[in-house]
Amino acid sequence: MMSVLRIIGIIILAPVVGGLLTGIDRVITARMQGRQGPPVLQPFYDVLKLMQKESIEVNSMHRFFVYVSMVFAVFTTVIMLSGGDILLAIFALTLGSVFFVLGGYASNSPYNTIGSERELLQIMAYEPMVLLTCIGLYYAEKSFFIKDIVMADKPSILYLPGVFIGLVFVLTFKLRKSPFDLSMSHHGHQEIVKGITTEYSGKDLAVIEVTHWYEVIISLSLVYVFFATSAPGSHVVAAIVCLGVYLFEIIVDNCAARLKWQHALNSAWIVTGVMGTVNLVILSFFMK
Amino acid sequence: MGAITVLVLFPLLAAFAVLLVKEDDVRNKIVRVSAGITAALTLVVVCLFFQKGIAYSYRWETGIDLVMAVVEVVLAAYIITIGIRYKNYAISVLSFLQTAAILCFELTAKSQIEVENAIVFDKLTAIMVVIVGVVGSLICIYAVGYMKTYHIHHTEYEDRKGFFFAVLFLFLSAMFGIVLSNQLTWMYFCWELTTFCSFLLIGYTKTKEARNNSFRALFINLLGGAAFAAGIIIIGMSRHTLELSVFTAQKPDAYLMIPVFLLSLAALTKSAQLPFSSWLLGAMVAPTPTSALLHSATMVKAGVYLIIRLAPLLGASPVGKTITLVGGVTFLACSFMAISQSDAKKILAYSTLANLGLIVICASVGTEESIWAAILLIIFHAVSKSLLFISVGSAEHQIGNRNVENMDLLLGISRKLALCMMIGIAGMFLAPFGMLISKWVAMKAFIDSNNILIVIILAYGSAATLFYWTKWMGKLVSKVNMRQQSENEFHLDEEIPITILACLVVVSCFTFPIVSKYALIPYLNEVFLRRASMPIGAGDIKLMLYMLSMLIILPISFIPVYKNDKRRRVPIYMAGENTGDNETFYGACGTKRQVELHNWYMDSYFGTKRLSFFSDILSFVILIWGVILLIGGIAS
Numbered sequence: 050m051m052s053v054l055r056i057i058g059i060i061i062l063a064p065v066v067g068g069l070l071t072g073i074d075r076v077i078t079a080r081m082q083g084r085q086g087p088p089v090l091q092p093f094y095d096v097l098k099l100m101q102k103e104s105i106e107v108n109s110m111h112r113f114f115v116y117v118s119m120v121f122a123v124f125t126t127v128i129m130l131s132g133g134d135i136l137l138a139i140f141a142l143t144l145g146s147v148f149f150v151l152g153g154y155a156s157n158s159p160y161n162t163i164g165s166e167r168e169l170l171q172i173m174a175y176e177p178m179v180l181l182t183c184i185g186l187y188y189a190e191k192s193f194f195i196k197d198i199v200m201a202d203k204p205s206i207l208y209l210p211g212v213f214i215g216l217v218f219v220l221t222f223k224l225r226k227s228p229f230d231l232s233m234s235h236h237g238h239q240e241i242v243k244g245i246t247t248e249y250s251g252k253d254l255a256v257i258e259v260t261h262w263y264e265v266i267i268s269l270s271l272v273y274v275f276f277a278t279s280a281p282g283s284h285v286v287a288a289i290v291c292l293g294v295y296l297f298e299i300i301v302d303n304c305a306a307r308l309k310w311q312h313a314l315n316s317a318w319i320v321t322g323v324m325g326t327v328n329l330v331i332l333s334f335f336m337k
Numbered sequence: 338m339g340a341i342t343v344l345v346l347f348p349l350l351a352a353f354a355v356l357l358v359k360e361d362d363v364r365n366k367i368v369r370v371s372a373g374i375t376a377a378l379t380l381v382v383v384c385l386f387f388q389k390g391i392a393y394s395y396r397w398e399t400g401i402d403l404v405m406a407v408v409e410v411v412l413a414a415y416i417i418t419i420g421i422r423y424k425n426y427a428i429s430v431l432s433f434l435q436t437a438a439i440l441c442f443e444l445t446a447k448s449q450i451e452v453e454n455a456i457v458f459d460k461l462t463a464i465m466v467v468i469v470g471v472v473g474s475l476i477c478i479y480a481v482g483y484m485k486t487y488h489i490h491h492t493e494y495e496d497r498k499g500f501f502f503a504v505l506f507l508f509l510s511a512m513f514g515i516v517l518s519n520q521l522t523w524m525y526f527c528w529e530l531t532t533f534c535s536f537l538l539i540g541y542t543k544t545k546e547a548r549n550n551s552f553r554a555l556f557i558n559l560l561g562g563a564a565f566a567a568g569i570i571i572i573g574m575s576r577h578t579l580e581l582s583v584f585t586a587q588k589p590d591a592y593l594m595i596p597v598f599l600l601s602l603a604a605l606t607k608s609a610q611l612p613f614s615s616w617l618l619g620a621m622v623a624p625t626p627t628s629a630l631l632h633s634a635t636m637v638k639a640g641v642y643l644i645i646r647l648a649p650l651l652g653a654s655p656v657g658k659t660i661t662l663v664g665g666v667t668f669l670a671c672s673f674m675a676i677s678q679s680d681a682k683k684i685l686a687y688s689t690l691a692n693l694g695l696i697v698i699c700a701s702v703g704t705e706e707s708i709w710a711a712i713l714l715i716i717f718h719a720v721s722k723s724l725l726f727i728s729v730g731s732a733e734h735q736i737g738n739r740n741v742e743n744m745d746l747l748l749g750i751s752r753k754l755a756l757c758m759m760i761g762i763a764g765m766f767l768a769p770f771g772m773l774i775s776k777w778v779a780m781k782a783f784i785d786s787n788n789i790l791i792v793i794i795l796a797y798g799s800a801a802t803l804f805y806w807t808k809w810m811g812k813l814v815s816k817v818n819m820r821q822q823s824e825n826e827f828h829l830d831e832e833i834p835i836t837i838l839a840c841l842v843v844v845s846c847f848t849f850p851i852v853s854k855y856a857l858i859p860y861l862n863e864v865f866l867r868r869a870s871m872p873i874g875a876g877d878i879k880l881m882l883y884m885l886s887m888l889i890i891l892p893i894s895f896i897p898v899y900k901n902d903k904r905r906r907v908p909i910y911m912a913g914e915n916t917g918d919n920e921t922f923y924g925a926c927g928t929k930r931q932v933e934l935h936n937w938y939m940d941s942y943f944g945t946k947r948l949s950f951f952s953d954i955l956s957f958v959i960l961i962w963g964v965i966l967l968i969g970g971i972a973s
Contacts, residue, residue, distance in 0.1 A: 104902075105905045110814065114814075116891075117891055133880070134874075136780070137777075143803065144768040147767065150807055151811055154810075154814055155815060157909065158909035159932060162811075162815070162934045165811060166936065170804070172804070176800035177799075242910065248909060325796075330789055333787055
C-alpha cells in the first residue's frame with residue numbers, strides 16, 4: 050500500500066517540481082536578458098492553455114508515439130526516485146526517447162523529420178556518457194541500485210569526479226539547452242521552425258512539455274546520486290548541487306549559440322572519452 | 338542415441354531427395370515436409386536428452402572415420418581442381434596442405450588415441466540444436482517461397498533451385514554435426530563441410546561477383562580450417578586426446594595455449610571477425626535465404642560456439658585478452674560502419690559482425706556472467722536476425738529494391754511485413770527485448786572482471802547501434818496513412834516463417850528467465866563447478882517484463898482514445914507552400930516539386946573505406962601481438 054502511494058506521489062510531484070524549475074529557468078533567463086520575464090508558474094499556465102486548445106493532427110499515428118514516450122519517461126522517473134536499478138532506468142528512458150524520435154518521423158513533415166534526425170544524433174552523442182555514468186557508479190559502489198548508491202559511506206563524487214564533469218556536459222543535451230539544443234529549443238532566433246515538435250499542437254504539445262518536466266527531474270536525480278550518502282546532511286548538499294548544476298546549465302544556455310551537429314557530436318564524444326575513460330581507468334587501479 | 342543419429346542424418350537424406358527430384362512442385366513439398374520433420378526431430382531430441390544429457394561413442398567409429406576421410410579427400414580434390422581452373426592457387430595449396438596433414442595424422446598418430454565420448458549432448462548443445470533446427474528449418478521453408486519469386490525477378494540467372502535447397506539441408510546437417518561432436522576430427526570435418534556449403538551458396542548466381550566472393554569466403558574459411566587442423570594435430574600429439582571436453586578441462590599452461598590460439602583463430606574466421614570479415618559482407622550477393630542462414634542460425638554461430646566451449650581456457654590468459662580485443666575492435670568498427678550504409682542487407686551484415694564481436698568478447702572474457710550473456714546473445718540474435726533477413730528479402734520483392742530509403746513505402750504495401758520488421762529491429766536493440774538484456778549483463782560482467790576498455794567500447798558501440806536501427810525504424814513509420822494501398826499478398830511460404838519468427842522474438846523475451854534457470858545456470862554450474870546464479874535480479878526482470886507488456890498493451894489501449902477523440906486533419910507544414918497532397922510543394926515559378934526526405938549517413942565520420950582499413954590493421958596488429966605474447970609465454 051505504502052509503495053503504491055509512494056509511486057503515485059512520485060508521478061504527481063515530479064512534474065510539479067520539474068515545472069517549477071522550468072518556471073524559475075524562464076525567470077532567470079529573462080533577467081539575464083534584461084527582461085522582466087513571466088511568473089514562475091507560467092509553464093503550468095502554458096500547459097493548461099494547451100490542454101484547452103483544439104488539437105489538430107497531420108495523421109493519426111504521430112501523437113501515439115508522444116504518449117508512449119511520456120509513459121516511459123514516467124516509468125523511468127518512478128524507477129529512479131524509488132531507488133531502483135539505474136541502468137534499467139536509463140534503458141527505459143532511451144526507449145522513451147526512441148519513441149519520441151519515431152513520432153517525429155511518423156509525421157512525415159520536413160521540419161519534424163529534420164528535428165527527429167537531430168534528436169537521434171543528440172541521443173547518440175550523450176548516450177555513451179550516460180551509460181558510463183551508470184557503470185561508473187556501479188564500479189564505485191558495487192550496486193546498480195540507487196537506494197544502495199545513496200546509502201554509501203562516502204559520496205560517489207569522490208571516486209568519479211571526471212565522470213561527473215562528463216555527465217554535466219551531456220546534461221546540456223538532455224535539458225535541451227544551447228549550445229546542444231539542435232532538435233528543439235526555446236530560442237526562436239536559432240530554431241528551424243519548431244524542430245521536432247513542429248507538427249504537434251494542443252494536448253500533444255502539452256504532453257511533450259510535461260514529458261520534459263519529468264526529464265528535468267531524471268537528469269537532476271542523476272546529479273543527486275553523486276552526492277547523497279548515508280549522512281542526512283549530504284542530501285541537502287546534493288539538492289543544492291542539483292540546483293547549482295541547473296543554474297549552470299541556464300547560464301550556459303544563455304551564453305552560447307546553437308552549435309553545428311558535427312561540433313556537438315565531436316565535443317560530447319571527446320569529453321566522454323577523456324573524462325569517462327580516464328576516470329574509470331584510474332579508478333580501476335584503486336579497485337584492484 | 339539413435340535419435341541424435343537420425344537428427345544428423347535426416348537433413349542429409351532430405352538433401353539427396355531434393356537434389357534428385359526435378360519436378361518443382363514435388364520438390365517444394367519435399368522441402369516443406371523435410372524442414373518440418375527436421376524441426377520436429379530437433380524438439381524430440383531436445384526433449385529426450387535435455388534433462389540428463391548424453392555422451393557416447395559409436396561402435397563403428399572407424400567406419401565413420403573412413404567415410405569422413407573419403408569425403409574429405411573428394412572435397413579437397415574438388416577444391417584443388419577449381420582452384421587451379423580459376424587460377425586461385427592459394428585455395429588449392431591451403432586445401433591440399435590441411436587435408437594432407439589431417440590424413441597423415443589420422444592414419445598414424447590417431448590410432449593410439451582412445452576416444453571415449455565422440456558425441457556429447459549437454460545444455461549448450463541443446464540450445465544450439467534448437468537454434469539450428471528451428472530457425473534453420475524456418476529459413477528452408479521461407480526459401481521455397483523466396484526462390485520462386487527470385488527467379489521470376491531474376492531471369493538472367495540459371496534456375497538451380499534443387500541444388501540450392503539441397504545445400505541448405507546439407508548445411509543444417511553439418512551444423513548439427515559441429516554442435517554435437519565432441520571428437521575434434523569430426524567437428525573439423527563438419528566445419529569444413531559448412532565452409533564448402535557456404536562456398537556453393539554464395540556462388541549460386543554464377544556471376545563474376547558471386548564467384549569472386551565465394552572464392553574469398555572459401556579462402557578465408559580454409560585459412561581458419563588450416564588453423565583448426567593444426568590445432569587438432571598439436572592437441573592429439575601433445576595431449577593424447579581428441580575430445581573437446583577433455584581438452585577444455587585441462588589446466589592451462591603456456592604450451593596448451595598454442596592449440597587454444599589456433600582453434601580461436603579458426604573460430605574468428607568462421608565468425609567473420611576483423612580482419613577476416615570481408616567474406617561475410619561478400620556473401621550478400623547470394624539469394625537472401627543464404628544470408629539469413631549464414632548470419633543467424635549457422636556458420637557464424639559455429640565460430641562463437643567453439644569460443645564458448647574454449648572459454649574456460651581463455652579468461653584472463655593472453656590469448657583470451659587478444660580474442661577479447663579483436664572482438665572489441667570488430668564490435669565498435671562495425672557498429673560505426675553500419676551507420677553509413679543504406680542497403681538494408683549491408684546494415685544487417687555489419688550489425689551481424691558487430692553482434693558476433695560482442696559474443697566473442699563475452700565468451701572470451703570467460704566469467705560466468707559473460708558466458709551467460711554470450712549464450713543468450715546467440716539465442717536472441719539468431720531469432721531477430723533471421724526475422725530481419727527474411728523480411729528484408731520479402732520487402733525487396735514487394736518494393737523492388739532493398740534500400741532503406743525506400744522502405745517508407747512498405748507500410749502502405751504490407752502492414753504486416755512492416756510490423757514484423759519493426760519487431761525484428763526492436764529485438765536487436767530496444768530495452769525490454771533480448772539483445773539489450775544480454776548487453777546489460779555483458780556490461781556488468783565486463784566491469785566485474787575489470788575490463789574497462791571493453792566497457793567503454795560497449796558504451797560507444799551501443800550508442801551507434803541505437804542510431805542506425807532507429808533511423809531505419811523511422812523510415813518504416815514515416816509514411817503512415819499516406820497513399821493507402823491495398824494489402825499486397827505475399828507468398829504463404831514467406832509469410833508463415835516471418836510470422837513465427839516475429840512471435841519467437843517476443844516469446845523469447847518473455848521466456849528468457851526460464852531458459853536461464855533450466856539451461857544456462859545448469860550449464861554454467863557444470864563448467865565452473867560451482868553454483869552460478871542469475872546475473873539479473875528478480876525485481877529487474879519483473880520490471881523488464883512490465884515494460885514488454887506495456888509495449889504490447891499500449892498500442893491496443895490507444896484504440897478507445899482514438900475512437901473518442903476525432904481530430905481535424907490538416908496538411909503538414911511546409912512553410913505555406915504545401916500543395917495539399919503532403920508530397921509536393923510549390924517551388925520557384927509555382928512549379929510543383931516533390932518533397933524528398935533522406936536519412937543521415939555521416940560518411941565523413943563513419944565511411945567504410947577509412948574505418949575498415951584502420952580497423953583491419955588494428956585487429957591484425959592485435960593478433961600479431963597475441964602471437965608474440967604466446968611465444969613470450971613459452972619462452973618464459
